[in-house]
Each structure stands twice: as C-alpha cells, then as structure tokens.
Amino acid sequence: xxxxxxxxxxxxxxxxxxxxxxxxxxxxxxxxxxxxxxxxxxxxxxxxxxxxxxxxxxxxxxxxxxxxxxxxx
Amino acid sequence: xxxxxxxxxxxxxxxxxxxxxxxxxxxxxxxxxxxxxxxxxxxxxxxxxxxxxxxxxxxxxxxxxxxxxxxxxxxxxxxxxxxxxxxxxxxxxxxxxxxxxxxxxxxxxxxxxxxxxxxxxxxxxxxxxxxxxxxxxxxxxxxxxxxxxxxxxxxxxxxxxxxxxxxxxxxxxxxxxxxxxxxxxxxxxxxxxxxxxxxxxxxxxxxxxxxxxxxxxxxxxxxxxxxxxxxxxxxxxxxxxxxxxxxxxxxxxxxxxxxxxxxxxxxxxxxxxxxxxxxxxxxxxxxxxxxxxxxxxxxxxxxxxxxxxxxxxxxxxxxxxxxxxxxxxxxxxxxxxxxxxxxxxxxxxxxxxxxxxxxxxxxxxxxxxxxxxxxxxxxxxxxxxxxxxxxxxxxxxxxxxxxxxxxxxxxxxxxxxxxxxxxxxxxxxxxxxxxxxxxxxxxxxxxxxxxxxxxxxxxxxxxxxxxxxxxxxxxxxxxxxxxxxxxxxxxxxxxxxxxxxxxxxxxxxxxxxxxxxxxxxxx
Numbered sequence: 396x397x398x399x400x401x402x403x404x405x406x407x408x409x410x411x412x413x414x415x416x417x418x419x420x421x422x423x424x425x426x427x428x429x430x431x432x433x434x435x436x437x438x439x440x441x442x443x444x445x446x447x448x449x450x451x452x453x454x455x456x457x458x459x460x461x462x463x464x465x466x467x468x
Numbered sequence: 469x470x471x472x473x474x475x476x477x478x479x480x481x482x483x484x485x486x487x488x489x490x491x492x493x494x495x496x497x498x499x500x501x502x503x504x505x506x507x508x509x510x511x512x513x514x515x516x517x518x519x520x521x522x523x524x525x526x527x528x529x530x531x532x533x534x535x536x537x538x539x540x541x542x543x544x545x546x547x548x549x550x551x552x553x554x555x556x557x558x559x560x561x562x563x564x565x566x567x568x569x570x571x572x573x574x575x576x577x578x579x580x581x582x583x584x585x586x587x588x589x590x591x592x593x594x595x596x597x598x599x600x601x602x603x604x605x606x607x608x609x610x611x612x613x614x615x616x617x618x619x620x621x622x623x624x625x626x627x628x629x630x631x632x633x634x635x636x637x638x639x640x641x642x643x644x645x646x647x648x649x650x651x652x653x654x655x656x657x658x659x660x661x662x663x664x665x666x667x668x669x670x671x672x673x674x675x676x677x678x679x680x681x682x683x684x685x686x687x688x689x690x691x692x693x694x695x696x697x698x699x700x701x702x703x704x705x706x707x708x709x710x711x712x713x714x715x716x717x718x719x720x721x722x723x724x725x726x727x728x729x730x731x732x733x734x735x736x737x738x739x740x741x742x743x744x745x746x747x748x749x750x751x752x753x754x755x756x757x758x759x760x761x762x763x764x765x766x767x768x769x770x771x772x773x774x775x776x777x778x779x780x781x782x783x784x785x786x787x788x789x790x791x792x793x794x795x796x797x798x799x800x801x802x803x804x805x806x807x808x809x810x811x812x813x814x815x816x817x818x819x820x821x822x823x824x825x826x827x828x829x830x831x832x833x834x835x836x837x838x839x840x841x842x843x844x845x846x847x848x849x850x851x852x853x854x855x856x857x858x859x860x861x862x863x864x865x866x867x868x869x870x871x872x873x874x875x876x877x878x879x880x881x882x883x884x885x886x887x888x889x890x891x892x893x894x895x896x897x898x899x900x901x902x903x904x905x906x907x908x909x910x911x912x913x914x915x916x917x918x919x920x921x922x923x924x925x926x927x928x929x930x931x932x933x934x935x936x937x938x939x940x941x942x943x944x945x946x947x948x949x950x951x952x953x954x955x956x957x958x959x960x961x962x963x964x965x966x967x968x969x970x971x972x973x974x975x976x977x978x979x980x981x982x983x984x985x986x987x988x989x990x991x
C-alpha cells in the first residue's frame with residue numbers, strides 16, 4: 396500500500412470537491428476543481444486507488460504545490 | 469600485391485583482417501555479454517538500429533589511445549565510434565560512445581574524431597547524431613596540470629553552438645562531463661529510461677559535497693523530462709530512443725540553408741480537421757486538452773511533441789501540413805487553464821529557436837487566460853521568461869500564423885502572436901480578446917465588491933460585466949483589422965494550408981534569417 400499525494404498545480408480557490416474519502420478512483424479522474432484565472436481547473440488523480448484523505452475544503456484558497464488529496468494505491 | 473596478383477596474399481592483408489576484427493570486438497565479449505544481459509544495446513548495435521541498413525562508413529576504425537603503450541592495444545576505436553551513415557537516404561555524421569572501452573572516456577584521440585564529425589557536419593551540411601554514454605574525461609590522461617594543458621581547451625569551438633545543422637542526442641547510459649554537455653547543446657535530446665545525465669557521478673557527488681544520491685534522482689528521465697526540461701522525450705528502450713531520433717530528423721532540413729523535407733501525404737488527411745469545433749468546449753471557463761486538436765489539424769499521425777511533460781500549460785510539437793513541416797505552439801487549457809508559467813515560457817522560447825534556426829514555419833493556437841501570476845511566478849523569474857519569449861518571437865523570421873480559438877488577454881495576446889507578432893491572425897467566432905478577463909476588468913475599473921457595487925448581484929455590476937464581455941467579442945478587433953480573418957473551426961485546416969502557401973519564403977527559397985541561431989542551448 397503506497398500513499399500517493401496529489402498536489403495543486405496552481406494557486407487559486409477550491410471550487411468543488413468531486414470525491415469523498417473512501418471512494419475508489421482511477422488515474423485521470425477529477426478529484427477537485429480549482430478556480431484560478433477565471434478557469435475551472437481539474438485536479439486529476441495521478442494514479443488509481445482509494446481516497447484516504449481530503450486536506451482542503453470548498454472555498455479554501457490554495458497555493459501552487461499545496462497537498463490536496465492523499466490516495467492509497 | 470603478390471606475384472599472383474591476389475591481394476590477400478600480402479602479409480599486410482592478414483594484419484588488416486586481424487586488426488579490423490579486434491577493432492570491431494569493442495571492449496571484449498565479457499563486457500558485451502554483461503550489457504546484453506541487461507537488455508541494453510552495445511555501440512555498434514545502436515549504429516545498426518539508427519541507420520539505414522548497410523550505410524555505415526566508419527571514420528577512425530583503427531584509432532586507439534596513443535597516450536601510453538599499454539592502452540594502445542586495449543582501446544579499440546578509443547571508445548568513441550565515429551562515421552557517416554544514412555537516415556531515410558540522407559547522409560548524417562555520428563559519434564557513438566562505446567562504454568565497453570574505458571567507459572568511453574574522453575581523450576586526445578577520440579576528441580579528434582568528435583572534432584572531425586562536427587567539422588564535416590557543419591561545413592558540408594549534414595545532421596549530426598550524438599549517442600552518449602560516457603564516464604567523462606579519461607584518467608589519468610587528463611590529470612594534473614600537464615594533463616589539463618595537453619588535453620583540454622585546444623579547440624575553442626568545442627562547445628560552440630551556432631546551429632548550421634540539426635544535432636540530435638541520445639542519452640543511452642550514464643552520461644557525465646562532455647557527453648552531458650553534448651546532449652544539452654543538441655537540438656533534440658532523447659533519454660532512455662534508466663539512463664542518467666548529470667554534471668558528475670553520484671560517487672563524485674558523495675566525495676565532493678557529501679550528498680548521497682542515486683542515479684535516477686541525480687539525473688534520471690523523470691528529472692529531465694518533468695523538472696529541468698533538458699530532455700525532450702524519454703523512451704523505454706534503446707531501440708525506441710533511436711527511432712525517436714530518426715523521427716525527429718525527418719522533420720528537419722539537413723542544414724540551415726535549405727527548407728525542411730516534404731513528405732507525401734495520404735488522401736483524406738483533412739478529414740479529422742472538419743470536426744475541430746467538437747473538440748473545444750464553448751463555455752469559456754471549461755478546460756480541455758489541446759493535443760487532440762493539434763492531432764486533428766495536422767496530417768494524420770504526424771505530430772511529434774517535444775518536452776511533453778515539462779511546462780505543460782504549453783504544447784510544442786513538430787508536425788506536418790500537407791507533408792510540409794510546421795512547428796505548433798499551443799496553449800493547453802487542461803493544465804493550469806492554459807495560463808503560461810515560467811517553464812512554459814522557457815519551453816516555447818527553446819522551440820522558437822529550433823524552428824527559426826531550421827526554417828520551420830510556426831503555427832500558434834491560442835486559448836489562454838494569460839500568464840500565471842502571483843508570488844510563485846515572480847520567484848521563478850516570470851517577467852524575464854515572458855520577455856525572453858516575446859523577444860524570441862519578434863526575432864523569428866520564418867512564417868508565423870496564429871489562430872485564436874477562445875480567449876487571449878493582455879501581454880499573453882502579444883506573446884501568442886497577437887497583432888503584427890504573426891504574419892496573419894485568424895480568430896474563431898468564439899474568440900474573446902481583451903486586456904484582461906472581463907470578470908477582473910469590471911472589478912478593476914469599477915472598484916469591485918468594495919467599490920462602486922455592493923456585490924456581484926448588483927444590477928449595475930451585471931450591466932458593466934455584460935458590456936465588458938460584449939466588448940471582448942471578435943467583431944470589434946476584426947473591424948479594426950487587428951485580426952485579418954474570422955473563420956469557423958472547420959475552416960481552420962484549409963485556411964492554414966492556404967496561408968502556409970501564401971507566406972512561403974519564396975524570395976529566399978524557404979530559408980529564414982536565423983537570428984536566434986546562437987541563442988542559448990537551454991533556458
């Protein structure tokens with residue numbers, strides 16, 4: 396069991412959280428949508444697995460490189 | 469020749485056969501077998517895989533180290549195999565490191581071989597291929613002040629790059645020192661997974677700076693394709709790396725004084741481009757991957773992306789339009805909404821240098837909310853990167869054509885070829901062009917939530933926002949002749965083909981001015 400960390404690639408605001416802890420996701424699935432530069436920017440799973448933890452809330456500002464989700468693969 | 473007239477009876481011929489066999493045996497069967505066991509090709513197998521069959525003509529087969537008598541007998545080729553061969557029928561020069569001979573380390577003799585290949589390639593107009601796998605300078609040849617004085621610095625052009633002919637590099641094993649330098653000054657650098665490119669070996673790093681690090685971390689494919697951008701692509705095997713080098717060169721002219729080669733194109737090449745509009749969402753805030761759009765626009769299967777994992781808000785790819793090479797630069801809304809960051813700027817600058825140096829027309833596909841802003845961007849020297857990219861674009865003398873798909877704002881409008889920064893600009897009817905996003909503009913101009921309007925539900929705010937949105941539509945810029953064409957998505961490929969024909973560099977036989985030819989080799 397390896398823990399994969401999904402980080403934000405851009406500074407912005409968490410607009411929508413699309414998954415809940417415990418959900419099974421595949422590589423490329425949208426986990427979170429960040430609003431930045433007036434665009435809806437999806438945060439994609441970088442591997443398949445189970446969502447362990449979501450570290451942010453909707454409307455929360457995030458910075459580039461910030462950890463958003465932990466997956467277990 | 470003997471009395472019978474049969475050349476093989478002259479004792480010199482026996483000697484020839486024996487010496488040739490020894491030279492071709494490289495570093496010996498034990499070392500070759502060990503390599504084979506790891507699934508890695510040896511230097512001569514790499515040459516066979518790279519070139520058209522039977523076209524290799526070696527230069528310096530009988531070269532060997534002359535620095536001391538014992539090395540003379542055990543350094544076939546002196547560790548670097550040089551010569552000429554053909555790729556798709558076209559002559560190239562090549563230098564291939566043979567790691568089984570003293571780690572392909574650099575010496576006076578093999579330095580002469582490299583010098584000869586570079587000289588011939590440059591003066592006669594041949595592409596140059598460099599396959600790296602070398603431990604660096606040979607010791608003890610280069611040790612001490614005497615070694616340095618004898619060995620290094622006698623060719624002041626050794627690391628000079630003025631881009632007369634395309635250079636392609638493969639990092640196919642451990643590369644330290646000169647093999648790393650040559651990889652980095654090439655126009656395309658392919659790294660095979662498992663290979664490493666670094667200034668110095670992990671062992672020397674540990675001795676000199678006390679850092680314990682493994683090969684992958686120090687200079688593996690992930691580092692160079694994702695973080696540094698010093699590799700253009702990574703492959704799983706030697707064979708794929710060599711195929712990638714062949715593919716790269718197929719887009720390029722043999723030298724800077726000719727146009728790129730033209731390939732025949734199969735009928736029906738335009739079919740996918742008729743459905744281009746389906747690939748781009750109309751809603752302005754929705755993201756999408758630009759690469760299928762490029763794939764549909766170019767001749768089928770012709771897209772060859774460079775630095776795909778680096779600076780991903782931008783895509784840079786060679787491709788063909790009716791068989792002719794073009795260089796595509798596109799925003800990719802899928803990554804950071806298409807907002808260009810510092811790495812994306814560097815990647816585009818490096819691609820502009822490549823295309824301008826080798827007479828490749830540029831096609832820019834524009835859909836960007838602007839440059840990434842904020843403290844992280846400033847710390848990464850975004851202002852310098854943006855203007856470097858802008859300066860490069862303005863110095864380019866190959867044809868530049870740009871197409872605005874959805875949005876383009878502010879300075880990014882200029883960087884992506886807006887106005888006279890392209891030879892011709894087309895916009896889709898969905899294009900939105902302004903100094904900044906209307907949502908921001910209305911707040912900057914009208915004071916935002918704390919200013920003139922109570923909140924964004926305020927009817928006065930809504931009216932101002934609607935006005936700003938309308939003002940950004942394509943028709944006003946078309947009226948001002950700021951874009952020359954408004955085209956529907958399905959008209960994009962025919963428009964591009966026609967414009968490539970209109971803007972062909974007829975006066976100079978397809979050859980540009982190469983004002984970027986001696987720009988830096990990495991950014």
